[in-house]
């Protein structure tokens with residue numbers, strides 16, 4: 001395995017946003033080559049480097065948070081998967097863990113593998129950010145903005161922000177110095193989440209609620225807040241899915257382009273290995289545990305049945321769930 005610096009150097013050598021697409025197994029290389037009209041020798045070199053690069057990126061996806069971003073192509077949609085912050089989940093965050101003797105198999109030094117991820121979807125003229133990551137004003141160093149800059153996306157290029165929910169690790173990076181970071185973007189949020197956090201309150205601790213209210217208020221004040229309902233096609237090819245339980249308006253998004261789909265799960269899973277194997281296990285972060293477990297089982301079952309790939313805000317693997325006889329899932 002090459003060190004991180006060498007992998008990144010290889011990526012940067014060939015990876016503008018478009019070049020990064022060639023690093024992915026899912027990309028339609030023919031379309032890329034026609035679009036760019038590159039000389040034959042250059043295209044062959046690009047494909048060769050792309051194949052080499054894809055091996056490293058794919059292994060990195062499985063292995064760790066050791067890369068800054070990955071790409072995923074869904075026909076007309078290009079998706080950038082951003083590793084905002086490294087993160088692990090301590091065993092004590094899962095109160096029913098002792099019920100599952102095999103759980104210790106997934107623990108490394110008392111915690112489960114995890115991450116904080118954001119996503120960028122390029123679809124036609126839209127550049128859509130899904131969740132905002134930690135940012136730099138809430139005690140962590142979220143890297144979403146820095147990584148966007150690496151791939152040539154300016155904050156002002158973002159046309160829309162889709163929020164899975166209002167927890168601090170998903171919204172804090174959306175404002176800085178008391179102003180929206182993404183000044184041209186419309187913030188799109190589930191109406192139930194807005195009602196629970198902004199109108200009623202008492203969903204999380206004071207600090208989290210304060211940050212969520214600041215973020216929503218700043219975009220609302222700029223006339224850039226739009227509320228949606230579950231089932232709505234929020235933007236072309238993007239539908240909101242009821243994933244409530246983690247928070248009252250927690251939402252997953254189904255992305256579809258020309259028959260291919262990817263479901264962004266938000267916080268449906270925190271410790272992927274554990275909760276895929278035992279979907280009834282909740283974390284202490286799940287606001288309504290029974291509902292969270294129901295949503296996890298329902299959405300993973302549907303994705304397994306319809307063979308829809310999934311990616312999450314806190315899990316490293318990306319893949320299509322398959323249901324096992326004992327009731328758990330594996331991602332393939």
Ligand SMILES: [Zn+2]
Pocket residue numbers: 167169170267313314
């Ligand atoms: Zn989260």
